[in-house]
Amino acid sequence: MAKIIKLDQHTANLIAAGEVIERPASVVKELVENSIDAEARNIEINLVDAGITEIVVSDDGVGMDPADARMCVEPHATSKIRDKQDLFRITTLGFRGEALPSIASVSHFRLKTSTDGHKGILYSLKGGAFVSEAVIACPRGTEITVRNLFFNTPARLQNLQSQSQELSHITDYVSKIALARPDIAFKLTKNDRVLLQTYGNGNLLEAISQVYGLEIAKHMLSFYESVGYFQVSGFASDLNVSRANKLQITIIVNERVIKNHAVTNAVLAAYKERLVIGRYPLVVLKISADPALIDVNIHPAKLEVRFSAENELLNLVTHAISYALHNSELIPEAEEKNPVPLPPAEEKAEEEFLDIGLEEETHFEDDLDELLRMFEVDQEEPRQYPKEELIKEEPQEPPRFEQQEYSFIEEEGERESLLPKMYYIGQLHGTYLLFQDEENFYMIDQHAAYERINYEKIKRELQKDRNISYELLIPIKLNFTISESLLLAERIEELRNLGIIIEDFGSGTYTVREIPIWIPKGSEREFVEEIINAVIKRGKVERIEFLDSLAKNLACKRSIKANQYLDKNVIDYLIGDLSRCENPYNCPHGRPIIVKFKNTEIEKWFRRIVT
Structure with missing residues (x-):
């Protein structure tokens, strides 16, 4: 009996759907590309529950007649190419004829379309099988509704990410296709809330301002x-x-x-x-x-x-x-610190004070003699004051607080040194520190050493249940894309646990009010952006693994680089900190920190010892 059989069409469609339709964003991409190929000038994408429950894509393109509408959900049915030669000159976004049958095979699928704006056709499918059809009144163009995506593939449905993450994939695609086609008006809504809208006037810079914001466009x-x-x-x-x-x-x-x-x-x-x-x-x-x-x-x-x-x-x-x-100005602009505006009442009082001052100034010379007469006093003998009265206590200044460089304190006492006792003798190429003892010569990679020290310190701080933070005198303003903002909104509490207090100001703008005390001065914005970016991109990763990866990235950014010459005191502190690390021999990425050469090996190089 033959073992090889030809799969039925429904099974073949499910296999194709596994390659083409990975998540709701894949559905949106395929449907929007079909709308663009249909010469649409207005495309609307409406989502319910980030597209997991329902996706509706409607356009004002050329539409389809009943025969084409029924054929379009058949596998490998397309109007984009006719023969193999067309594969080498593809001018449309779609061409394989796999998208619609793949989508229909894993959802409840409904298609409405019309070519004249009066009479249209409606087809309904479930799992790729036709359920019903009807003649309806319909505007010119096509509307496709996809409900209950992956209803018949539970494993794929269960492996979808959170709604915010799935929505971010959709907004990222729609934002980029809106930049690719500034001549088309796009509107993306979720649960009747507009997330993105462009107006299709063909101006790319205007599309950039609608996607990224006016400040970026400038x-x-x-x-x-x-x-x-x-x-x-x-x-x-x-x-x-x-x-x-x-x-x-x-x-x-x-x-x-x-x-x-x-x-x-x-x-x-x-x-x-x-x-x-x-x-x-x-x-x-x-x-x-x-x-x-x-x-x-x-x-x-x-x-x-x-x-x-x-x-x-x-x-x-x-x-x-x-x-x-x-050909542009390559000198970065300093951030302007705008003065805090006065409340209306105080502003009015200040204006009145200035007006009074100006009026009095005009009469000052006329009244000078009169003022002097009013304050004339008879001359008296100088009065003798006791010495105690002459010594007055100087007013005490209020205590001043300055931000100090945060030092990490070992909670478990001093750890025994794991490095041998060695003596510093110099630095090579501003990159390697040279040491010796009685029998060996050592080279230490200064960047790798700093990276290990910072990694262990930062990791220890990140793993605390609550980080010590302080309020910034001038908050940090950060701008994010729509897709990034959606992910950030559900990570606010996680950032709070890391010591970062951030507030949503709308339109993709967030303000950072507080940061952890261990972030080095002068690198606040860089570190905060790195932490937020890592939190946004975090997938289904255990917290310990995530914090470990974040600590490695931050440690690398904070560490000194190669070709940087160090003072002897700095080197002493470096070796002291390195000797107290849990693993002073390798950087967090596994590269060696210290290499040892025996004196006998060096003597062999110079033929002082012949073997």
Whole structure:
């Protein structure tokens, strides 16, 4: 009996859905791309419970007649390509004919469409099987409703993330496709609350302001350059705006949002030695090229592409952005500290006081003689005062408090040194510390040593139930994208437990009021952004693992770098702290901190000992 069989179509659709439809954001992506291919100028996405319960995508595109509407949910049915030659010149966002049947196979699916704005057709499916159809009145365009996503694949449903995290994936995609198509008006709502809206006037900079905010848009630099078959354009942030991750580098190829590490690195190369390590720009990069030079048929979700003449494109991207930065003001602006406005009553009193002062000044000279006569006194013999009366107590100044560098105190007493007793003899290349004892020569990597010390200190502080914090004199203002704000909103309490008190000011703006006392002075913003970014990106990871990873990242940022010469006193403190670490031999990433050479080995190098 034959063991190999041909799978039925429903099973094949479920397998395809596993590749194409990973989460609610995948559904939104496929439906929005279909709307764009249908020449829509207005696209609305309505979500219930972050799309897990319901997703509705409606557009004003060309619509479908009843025959096409029924055919579109069949596997590999498409209007985008006709034969294999079209695969090499793809100009639409979709082309495989897998999306709609894959979505319909794992949901309750309803399709309404019309080509003339009067008479339309409605089809309902459940798990990929037709349930009903009807002729209805319908505006021109298409509306697709997806309910109870993954109702027949419980394992995938249970592995979805929280509503805020799933919603952040959707808002991230809609934000980027709105930047790719500023000529289309997008509206994204969740439970009847508008999350994002663009107006489709074709102005990319205006779309950037609607996605990232007006303050970000003010710091964007336009660029344009072309060579051969490639043309690059868009906007890149100046040096006053940066982020703690690369997520805001949006790459658009022929109006398709993609991910490409080589192109991302080409963008970052333009900012080399302009932004500090660990900071990344906001960039909207649009690449136009002949479709024959691009292969988009390499990823199920069409998120990755391959280029012909890729090196030429990468050089063009780096040069275009570098040129825009070179022609701009490269001196970062200092943050303005606006004076606190007076309350209306105090402001009015101050104005009245100034008015009175001006009036009296005009009569001052006329009344001077009269004032002197009023205060004339007869001369008397000088009065003798006891010595005790002449010595007056000086008024005591109120106590002054200054923020001191926080020192970590061992709660369990001094730990016994794990390092050998050795003597400092010098520093090599500003990177390695040199020591010796009677029988050995030692080299210590100063960055790795500092990293280990800071890692153990920060990890110990992070693992406390409640961190000691202090209120900032000037709060730190941070701006986030819509998707980041949604994730941050559900992590407020977690940040509070880490000692960071943060308040939502609306429109993606948050104000940090208090921070942990162990954050070093001068690095408050950098550390807070790093912590918030790590908390936002945290997935289903145990708290201990998460805090350990966060401590490693923060320790690396706080540690001194290579090519930095240290004072002898600093080195003594460094070795003292290192000797009390639980593991003074390796940095948190596993690299060695200290290397030992025996005297006999060194003597062999110089042939003082012949073996």
